[in-house]
Amino acid sequence: MPSDLVHLFMRIDHLPHIWCPGCGNGTIMRDVAVAIEELIDDPEVSLNRENVVIVSGIGCSSRAAGYLDFNSIHTTHGRAIAFATGIKLANPKLNVIVLTGDGDCSAIGGNHLIHAARRNLGLTVIAFNNDIYGMTGGQYSPTTPNGDRATTAPYGNVDRPFDIANLATGAGASFAARGDIYHVRETIDIIKEAILHKGFSLVDVYSICPTYYGRKNKKGDAVEMLRWQRDHLIPTARYYHMPEAERADKKLIGILSYNDYPEYTEEYAKVIERARGGNKGGAR
Amino acid sequence: MKNRFEMRFTGSGGQGVILASVIFAEAAVVKGLHAVQSQAYGPEARGGSSKAECIISRDTIWFSKVQQNDFLLALTQNALDKYAPELAEDGVVMIDESLSAPAFLDSERVVSVPILRCARETVGKTITANIVAVGAINELFGLFDEETLREAVSRHIPAGTEDLNFRALSAGKALIGSELRDRYLVEREN
Amino acid sequence: MSKAVLMQGNEAVVEGAIAAGARFFAGYPITPSTEIAEQSALRLPQVGGTFIQMEDELASVAAVLGASAAGVKSFTATSGPGFSLMQENIGYGAMAEIPCVIVDVQRAGPSTGLATSPSQGDYMQARWGTHGDHPVIALSPSSVLEAYRLTVRAFNLSEKYRTPVILLMDEIVGHMREGVTLPNPNELIINSRKMSFHDGANKQCYYVPEGQYVPAMKPFGRGERYNITGLAHDISGFPTNDNAVAGAGIKRLLDKIEKNADDIIRTEEYLLDDAETAIVCFGGTKRAAMDAIEALRARGEKVGLFRPVTVWPFPEKQLREKCAQVKRLIVVEHNHGQMLLQVQRAATDTQRVDFLGRIDGTVITPDEIVATFEGKEDMTHAQ
Numbered sequence: 001m002p003s004d005l006v007h008l009f010m011r012i013d014h015l016p017h018i019w020c021p022g023c024g025n026g027t028i029m030r031d032v033a034v035a036i037e038e039l040i041d042d043p044e045v046s047l048n049r050e051n052v053v054i055v056s057g058i059g060c061s062s063r064a065a066g067y068l069d070f071n072s073i074h075t076t077h078g079r080a081i082a083f084a085t086g087i088k089l090a091n092p093k094l095n096v097i098v099l100t101g102d103g104d105c106s107a108i109g110g111n112h113l114i115h116a117a118r119r120n121l122g123l124t125v126i127a128f129n130n131d132i133y134g135m136t137g138g139q140y141s142p143t144t145p146n147g148d149r150a151t152t153a154p155y156g157n158v159d160r161p162f163d164i165a166n167l168a169t170g171a172g173a174s175f176a177a178r179g180d181i182y183h184v185r186e187t188i189d190i191i192k193e194a195i196l197h198k199g200f201s202l203v204d205v206y207s208i209c210p211t212y213y214g215r216k217n218k219k220g221d222a223v224e225m226l227r228w229q230r231d232h233l234i235p236t237a238r239y240y241h242m243p244e245a246e247r248a249d250k251k252l253i254g255i256l257s258y259n260d261y262p263e264y265t266e267e268y269a270k271v272i273e274r275a276r277g278g279n280k281g282g283a284r
Numbered sequence: 285m286k287n288r289f290e291m292r293f294t295g296s297g298g299q300g301v302i303l304a305s306v307i308f309a310e311a312a313v314v315k316g317l318h319a320v321q322s323q324a325y326g327p328e329a330r331g332g333s334s335k336a337e338c339i340i341s342r343d344t345i346w347f348s349k350v351q352q353n354d355f356l357l358a359l360t361q362n363a364l365d366k367y368a369p370e371l372a373e374d375g376v377v378m379i380d381e382s383l384s385a386p387a388f389l390d391s392e393r394v395v396s397v398p399i400l401r402c403a404r405e406t407v408g409k410t411i412t413a414n415i416v417a418v419g420a421i422n423e424l425f426g427l428f429d430e431e432t433l434r435e436a437v438s439r440h441i442p443a444g445t446e447d448l449n450f451r452a453l454s455a456g457k458a459l460i461g462s463e464l465r466d467r468y469l470v471e472r473e474n
Numbered sequence: 475m476s477k478a479v480l481m482q483g484n485e486a487v488v489e490g491a492i493a494a495g496a497r498f499f500a501g502y503p504i505t506p507s508t509e510i511a512e513q514s515a516l517r518l519p520q521v522g523g524t525f526i527q528m529e530d531e532l533a534s535v536a537a538v539l540g541a542s543a544a545g546v547k548s549f550t551a552t553s554g555p556g557f558s559l560m561q562e563n564i565g566y567g568a569m570a571e572i573p574c575v576i577v578d579v580q581r582a583g584p585s586t587g588l589a590t591s592p593s594q595g596d597y598m599q600a601r602w603g604t605h606g607d608h609p610v611i612a613l614s615p616s617s618v619l620e621a622y623r624l625t626v627r628a629f630n631l632s633e634k635y636r637t638p639v640i641l642l643m644d645e646i647v648g649h650m651r652e653g654v655t656l657p658n659p660n661e662l663i664i665n666s667r668k669m670s671f672h673d674g675a676n677k678q679c680y681y682v683p684e685g686q687y688v689p690a691m692k693p694f695g696r697g698e699r700y701n702i703t704g705l706a707h708d709i710s711g712f713p714t715n716d717n718a719v720a721g722a723g724i725k726r727l728l729d730k731i732e733k734n735a736d737d738i739i740r741t742e743e744y745l746l747d748d749a750e751t752a753i754v755c756f757g758g759t760k761r762a763a764m765d766a767i768e769a770l771r772a773r774g775e776k777v778g779l780f781r782p783v784t785v786w787p788f789p790e791k792q793l794r795e796k797c798a799q800v801k802r803l804i805v806v807e808h809n810h811g812q813m814l815l816q817v818q819r820a821a822t823d824t825q826r827v828d829f830l831g832r833i834d835g836t837v838i839t840p841d842e843i844v845a846t847f848e849g850k851e852d853m854t855h856a857q
Binding site for chain 3: 073112268274
């Protein structure tokens with residue numbers, strides 16, 4: 001029996017999903033659904049099923065758009081954020097959520113990520129970051145750690161990896177955060193914050209790919225990979241109470257950067273006002 | 285004016301020769317004539333030599349590029365040397381006084397006027413050289429009445445610069461003496 | 475707007491787009507199309523629309539498709555290299571059936587080529603640029619006023635057939651200024667996409683009644699939830715791996731244009747009634763052809779003009795009908811013989827097809843067309 005959440009927010013006709021057993025993507029998709037559910041229930045927030053748009057690119061992660069029962073658009077590889085830019089500008093009232101992968105948003109779509117961050121356009125980007133190209137069978141991505149194996153790095157990966165949340169911060173994102181699939185409650189709360197944030201927000205959610213990345217790199221099964229997340233990815237409250245030395249091999253789960261920059265569509269509304277000589281009449 | 289008048293405006297990037305060509309095309313449109321304007325783009329329009337064209341005709345203009353160059357404005361020696369050989373047999377060239385006309389051009393076809401000096405000294409702004417040239421060219425051939433030309437200029441300059449540009453037009457007009465005007469005037473509108 | 479004004483071809487495109495109801499432009503600067511972006515940045519906010527300069531051309535088409543899906547008529551403009559970059563998402567627009575207009579002010583290539591020089595070398599790319607079999611409509615103007623009118627028509631066809639439409643301009647027309655008297659926008663016929671609101675969430679958003687080809691569009695993000703994808707999909711809009719369903723879906727996309735070719739195709743003919751020779755050309759090349767025809771007619775030569783205004787789908791039937799009595803077709807284009815291939819396919823066995831092309835970035839002159847008529851010019855003289 002599917003849970004209420006699945007009934008309410010997923011397209012049951014299109015389930016089960018295509019993801020492998022142990023894949024972390026289902027957890028992230030559920031996190032997004034729960035975050036939306038809790039926001040819809042919140043009377044302070046004007047979020048409803050009809051004003052949420054899910055935009056995805058290409059890759060394992062991007063199939064999530066088809067499973068979530070909202071307005072959904074499954075676009076081309078790397079371009080989800082660019083499609084989302086058009087959707088948001090055409091109708092700034094929409095809550096536009098981009099579901100993307102590490103390759104989708106930081107390799108082929110890296111340019112769109114940094115520019116959307118720079119503009120501070122009110123999009124929420126959730127990166128399903130599993131350190132590998134899963135859909136095509138295990139090639140290294142921009143987040144594959146140096147030295148790790150992939151089908152295209154049979155002797156070990158020479159590339160140095162991106163930290164996607166730091167990349168977004170560097171590009172001027174007004175909200176950048178990190179989540180994972182072990183700390184579910186924390187990650188849901190971070191996603192809620194990201195959706196509520198007026199400007200551009202990015203949540204880099206560490207997923208797992210036991211099938212390709214895990215197997216190639218002898219990381220064990222899904223449970224083993226989750227244990228690694230438990231021990232190495234530390235929520236904010238605990239992280240800052242850790243002695244410096246203990247943090248060395250650990251990463252923070254939480255909000256990494258937050259700023260109150262002006263949001264793009266609000267700024268452009270002022271452009272329209274100026275172009276019309278201050279005349280505020282006329283609908284957009 | 286001839287039934288079809290093909291003009292070229294040349295100089296270096298930044299001298300405003302493109303605007304000069306646009307003003308004549310606009311003036312023609314104001315008068316209900318046919319006009320086509322085009323220009324060379326690219327690196328050569330950014331500091332190197334610059335070329336713009338304007339064809340004015342009583343009939344429909346199809347081919348949009350100059351073939352029988354009736355008139356050439358040259359504000360630099362490079363532009364003059366490059367485009368003078370393409371002048372039509374009876375074509376006329378207006379050059380700034382600082383340039384020397386190539387020997388193959390009959391002196392009757394060369395009108396040398398102090399465009400740059402006039403802009404600098406009389407009008408007081410070098411940047412108005414193109415508008416000075418427009419005033420001079422218009423007077424030389426008797427192309428358009430004052431009001432039409434001012435209307436055409438007004439459509440293409442920043443608001444608030446009308447006075448300056450109209451002074452430049454008048455200063456350019458004054459560069460053409462009656463002797464020159466009578467030599468080249470083909471037909472005066474109005 | 476009854477007064478004649480001097481206007482550039484690129485500017486006229488923006489005025490046409492606004493008249494057609496476009497309120498969104500996303501683009502990236504590239505010569506010789508940049509004035510369309512500049513003018514859009516100035517004009518769109520004046521009418522409550524939105525301009526955005528994107529980070530590249532891939533993003534430009536993506537944003538245009540996103541905005542159009544969300545209900546706003548949208549367009550972009552580019553040239554040469556940028557048109558190459560746009561191809562993938564043009565295919566997405568065709569597959570997902572999202573209306574939009576893509577203006578390509580062609581320049582001489584390949585690669586960076588002659589960045590500011592005229593060309594018509596994207597003729598085949600406009601047809602086959604994106605991968606896979608896909609529907610295409612492309613229109614090519616020959617004057618500033620026609621740039622305006624065809625922009626309006628590009629939006630109309632795009633909305634009517636739910637497909638990206640390419641306005642295939644060339645530098646000759648894009649950068650040329652002419653005196654134009656624009657029509658009163660209130661007197662134009664403006665088509666907007668057919669919408670369907672009635673069938674609730676997730677219900678057959680690509681459903682097409684028997685005998686029709688274009689599904690009504692559901693408003694995206696305005697009350698009805700559905701899915702859009704570039705994957706082969708069934709009428710629900712969700713991906714399918716059923717080959718029969720996928721094949722039928724793509725066939726409908728192709729039929730949508732092919733079966734409506736008569737509605738989409740427009741051609742221009744000049745003095746063809748008694749013509750023994752027809753000059754066949756498109757876009758700005760017409761201007762030299764008209765002077766050449768006048769010169770040849772003055773000498774008593776029976777020469778006329780056939781011009782595809784709709785360049786894709788190619789007006790094969792119209793060429794055969796209008797040029798039935800013509801003995802000789804001279805194809806003139808600023809490329810190495812692209813539309814030539816289409817004309818050769820359409821010509822009868824007894825019709826001679828000659829060619830004048832240009833790939834060096836200069837403009838073909840009327841004299842050169844006359845010389846080709848006289849047989850003095852090589853087939854392609856700009857080797």
